[in-house]
Amino acid sequence: MRRSLLSSLRAHLGRLIAACLAIVLGVGFGSLAMIVHSSASHGVDQTIGAQYKGVDAAVVPDQSTLSPADIAAAKNLPQAASVVAYTTAYVQAAFPGLVRPTSLPVESLHDTSRIAGPTTSSGRLPTATTEIALPARLADKYKVTVGQTLRLDNYEGKAWTVRIVGLVDDTNYVGSAPAVATEAAVQIFSPGAFVSGVGLAAKPGVSQEQLAEALQAKVSPGLQVLTGTAFIQHEVESFTHGIDVLGGVFGMFAVIALFVACLVIGNTFTIVIAQRTREMALLRCVGASRRQVFTSVLSEATVVGAVASAIGVIFGVALSALALAMSREFNWGIPPVPLHLDPSSLLLPLVIGTVATLIAAVVPARRATKVAPLAALRPEVAPAAASRAGILRLILGFLLLVGGGLLLAGGAAGSQVLLGVAGGALSFLGVLAVGSLLVPALIRVIGVLPARTGVPGRIALANAVRNPKRTAATTSALLIGVTLISLTCVGIASVRKTFDVSMDGRYPVDLVVTTYKEKMPSGAADQLRAIKGITQVVPVSQVTVKTADNEYQVTGVDAAAAGSVIHNPELANALKPGTALLDHGTMSMLKAEDGSRVTIGTGKHQLTVTARRAVGLDGVTLTSTDLAKLTPNAAVTGYWLASDPKANGSQVIDAVEQSIPTVKDLSVGGGLAERTSYTKIFDVLLIVGVGLLGVSVLIALVGVGNTLSLSVLERTRENALLRAMGLSRRQLRSMLAVESLLMALVAAGLGIVLGLIYGWTGTAALMGGQTAKGGVQYAVPGTLLIAIAAIAAVAGLLASVLPARRAAKVAPAGALATE
Numbered sequence: 001m002r003r004s005l006l007s008s009l010r011a012h013l014g015r016l017i018a019a020c021l022a023i024v025l026g027v028g029f030g031s032l033a034m035i036v037h038s039s040a041s042h043g044v045d046q047t048i049g050a051q052y053k054g055v056d057a058a059v060v061p062d063q064s065t066l067s068p069a070d071i072a073a074a075k076n077l078p079q080a081a082s083v084v085a086y087t088t089a090y091v092q093a094a095f096p097g098l099v100r101p102t103s104l105p106v107e108s109l110h111d112t113s114r115i116a117g118p119t120t121s122s123g124r125l126p127t128a129t130t131e132i133a134l135p136a137r138l139a140d141k142y143k144v145t146v147g148q149t150l151r152l153d154n155y156e157g158k159a160w161t162v163r164i165v166g167l168v169d170d171t172n173y174v175g176s177a178p179a180v181a182t183e184a185a186v187q188i189f190s191p192g193a194f195v196s197g198v199g200l201a202a203k204p205g206v207s208q209e210q211l212a213e214a215l216q217a218k219v220s221p222g223l224q225v226l227t228g229t230a231f232i233q234h235e236v237e238s239f240t241h242g243i244d245v246l247g248g249v250f251g252m253f254a255v256i257a258l259f260v261a262c263l264v265i266g267n268t269f270t271i272v273i274a275q276r277t278r279e280m281a282l283l284r285c286v287g288a289s290r291r292q293v294f295t296s297v298l299s300e301a302t303v304v305g306a307v308a309s310a311i312g313v314i315f316g317v318a319l320s321a322l323a324l325a326m327s328r329e330f331n332w333g334i335p336p337v338p339l340h341l342d343p344s345s346l347l348l349p350l351v352i353g354t355v356a357t358l359i360a361a362v363v364p365a366r367r368a369t370k371v372a373p374l375a376a377l378r379p380e381v382a383p384a385a386a387s388r389a390g391i392l393r394l395i396l397g398f399l400l401l402v403g404g405g406l407l408l409a410g411g412a413a414g415s416q417v418l419l420g421v422a423g424g425a426l427s428f429l430g431v432l433a434v435g436s437l438l439v440p441a442l443i444r445v446i447g448v449l450p451a452r453t454g455v456p457g458r459i460a461l462a463n464a465v466r467n468p469k470r471t472a473a474t475t476s477a478l479l480i481g482v483t484l485i486s487l488t489c490v491g492i493a494s495v496r497k498t499f500d501v502s503m504d505g506r507y508p509v510d511l512v513v514t515t516y517k518e519k520m521p522s523g524a525a526d527q528l529r530a531i532k533g534i535t536q537v538v539p540v541s542q543v544t545v546k547t548a549d550n551e552y553q554v555t556g557v558d559a560a561a562a563g564s565v566i567h568n569p570e571l572a573n574a575l576k577p578g579t580a581l582l583d584h585g586t587m588s589m590l591k592a593e594d595g596s597r598v599t600i601g602t603g604k605h606q607l608t609v610t611a612r613r614a615v616g617l618d619g620v621t622l623t624s625t626d627l628a629k630l631t632p633n634a635a636v637t638g639y640w641l642a643s644d645p646k647a648n649g650s651q652v653i654d655a656v657e658q659s660i661p662t663v664k665d666l667s668v669g670g671g672l673a674e675r676t677s678y679t680k681i682f683d684v685l686l687i688v689g690v691g692l693l694g695v696s697v698l699i700a701l702v703g704v705g706n707t708l709s710l711s712v713l714e715r716t717r718e719n720a721l722l723r724a725m726g727l728s729r730r731q732l733r734s735m736l737a738v739e740s741l742l743m744a745l746v747a748a749g750l751g752i753v754l755g756l757i758y759g760w761t762g763t764a765a766l767m768g769g770q771t772a773k774g775g776v777q778y779a780v781p782g783t784l785l786i787a788i789a790a791i792a793a794v795a796g797l798l799a800s801v802l803p804a805r806r807a808a809k810v811a812p813a814g815a816l817a818t819e
Helices: 002-011 013-051 068-075 136-142 183-189 208-216 228-275 277-285 290-327 343-360 362-369 388-414 417-433 435-446 455-466 468-506 524-529 569-574 584-589 624-630 649-657 672-714 716-724 729-767 782-799 801-809 812-817
Strands: 057-061 080-094 102-108 120-123 131-135 149-153 159-168 179-181 194-202 223-227 511-514 534-546 551-557 579-582 597-602 605-613 620-623 636-643 667-669
Touching: 013 228, 013 290, 013 343, 013 672, 057 208, 057 228, 068 080, 068 194, 080 183, 102 183, 131 136, 131 149, 136 159, 159 179, 159 183, 179 183, 194 208, 194 228, 208 223, 223 228, 228 290, 228 343, 228 362, 277 290, 290 343, 290 362, 343 362, 388 417, 388 435, 388 729, 417 435, 417 468, 417 729, 435 455, 435 468, 435 729, 455 468, 455 729, 468 672, 468 729, 468 782, 511 649, 524 534, 524 636, 534 624, 551 624, 569 579, 579 597, 584 605, 605 624, 620 624, 636 649, 649 667, 649 672, 672 729, 672 782, 672 801, 716 729, 716 812, 729 782, 729 801, 782 801
Parallel strands: 102 179, 131 159, 551 620, 579 605
Antiparallel strands: 057 194, 057 223, 080 102, 080 149, 080 194, 120 159, 131 179, 149 159, 511 636, 511 667, 534 551, 534 636, 579 620, 597 605
16 A cells, blocks of 8 residues: 555646645645744743843732832842842933924933843943933934933923933843933932832842742732742733734634635545546455555545645745844834744644645545445546535535524624624535535626637536536635635724724814913914825914813814814814803813803803813813903914824824924824824734735635646546537637636625625624714725735636646547547
8 A cells, every 4th residue: 555655646746736735835824823923922031031130039019009118128128139129210302303302211220230231232321310321223213322412301390411321222122122321310300200110139049939928028918029930921921912912813814724725625635536536446446445545545645734734834934034034124113033943833833734634635535435446437427416415515504604694693783792703604604515506606697798708608607517516615715715805804994984983083183283381373384284194274272261169271263164174073063153062071060961051251251152062172162253252362372183094194293293393382182193003003904914814815726726727637538529629729728717717706706795794794793882972884995805806816817827728738639539
């Protein structure tokens, strides 16, 4: 059997190449996911471990804050050789070129003889209260160097001039590194500065557990005391939570890719075994038992799976190294992650790929043993249109489809994510189960048009529906990929639209620019309009109303112009003379109800208006006309701005914050910052999701090309007969191209429809209980869906190129002469 196995592999290697490619892609992608996750986690472990090297015990805030008494108790602990209080002051730094200063955290230096501390890449660490060392990346951003002076001020109006004496080496720092100064300087900047924790190094002979136990007895009960190892793990977890989530996402997509690869593998082995029916029968005739034939097929699958999985692991390692190298080219504020290979990230994908190939080949192997030797030596009979097993499968498929659909609807209606996921999975399994009935029917519908174009189109349509089970299996892999990509696009678009409506309710105005102590200069509006990305600028006036018991701010804005910057149409329409828009706090303070009459102001200048509840605006918002009745000729104190949705929100905010240089204290608020941060998340999710799922589509297209290639080999005599009857090589290639195109279009169309259904119901299940008054918003990313269909169609045509070339090269007479 060993010789038979080797000769079989050599004889049918060409037919198994596509299956090998599917395994390589699936396993390679799984290896990539595991290696990148392992490298990122290992990099963070090593980085944080280096930052806190020497810490044997630590105390961190848990249910209470660190008091001076707790810090003193830790410093007086006899078992401790060195004690470090991690103290940070928050000041504002006036970097050159900035109109206004920006926030800068400054951490105090400590004795580094036992516990690790910051090091410099240039210059030295500060030794005097008038010196500071900046993070190297921050210094490069603002173009400052060693030797320059820097103006610092705190939030109480005190200011200092310090000299930059060094640049902190932050190449391996997790997150943004702080500036550093002496302990005395930090206390000058911020007396009673924030202490995030205390690290202790033990004296010789004292274990971490003993030091932690002694420390626990001295500090307040509400504080968390950890050993040095546990403290480092605590810090690692604060950073790796996102990495762990990312690893789960990568793992999910890797499972999808491997599942699609299994479909391709199973389909390939089914066709290969069907083509080798006579070979298997001959083995049975010469004495091979059913068990030996079954073992032979599984052994062949094991060899193919092991070899292809090994290549896939190598491919995954190469991709991981390339991905990590490319990530170091971008300044994302994270430390460079070196490639880290552990046994699990190498061996697990190898084992999973081999086992998955073996499982995928079990059903074809069992089918090979059920054919009687003499029956298999007869000419092959066309597949039956229906069988008892096929009918049972269709019944089960319809039951899954109906049951899953009901669960899906229940999950969407009740905002139950798990119920919706279960319903989606069951209903999709139902679609796959009825695929042998559904897919050929859809092919017949869309195949009407190419069938009218001539003989190649009619033959292609007939070939595509001749074997419904094979056609359904061929399209199922592509259907999964297209469905998942469509689901991702539709889901993200719907969540983004829902989020936008919710943001319009919470933050009706993109940017609110205000000054409280100064007057806006006459040219301020023009300066704001000149900023790239700002589309509308509406001036507002604000006054303070004081009563015997309360004090609140009243803002006035032109009602006609407000609609151009207020995203919430209800608020824009409600803002009219005689009406005041009140936020929740002000309504409670004035004891007003929505629609009730309320008096604004006191004494001679007061106004009775109708109160309307508003979210996201100032305490009281009136029209400019009504505000003039309270305070005639009120000065312009700020502006409401609208931004271009396509503009870079972060750049717009930075430009606005540095605008109007004659104003010293400029406050910039609004919803643009939060909207921009979430938009970036959605964009990254969309790019990553589509990119990762594209791997499954690539594997699926390999399966389509593989099926066509094997079909060409199976129909060699049929194609030769067509050539002998006058079908040209060009028409033969057209026939196979149309056949592949029909299957790709059906898979793409059905996948997009399912993606719309699953994307909408998934959004409802996910967001239904979390949305505001606007409710769930459903979106159809038409451009993306059309692009998906077009790519699937083009890919289907490309998948037919090699099989068509192989079919066209066969000479009619030679093919007809062979069995």
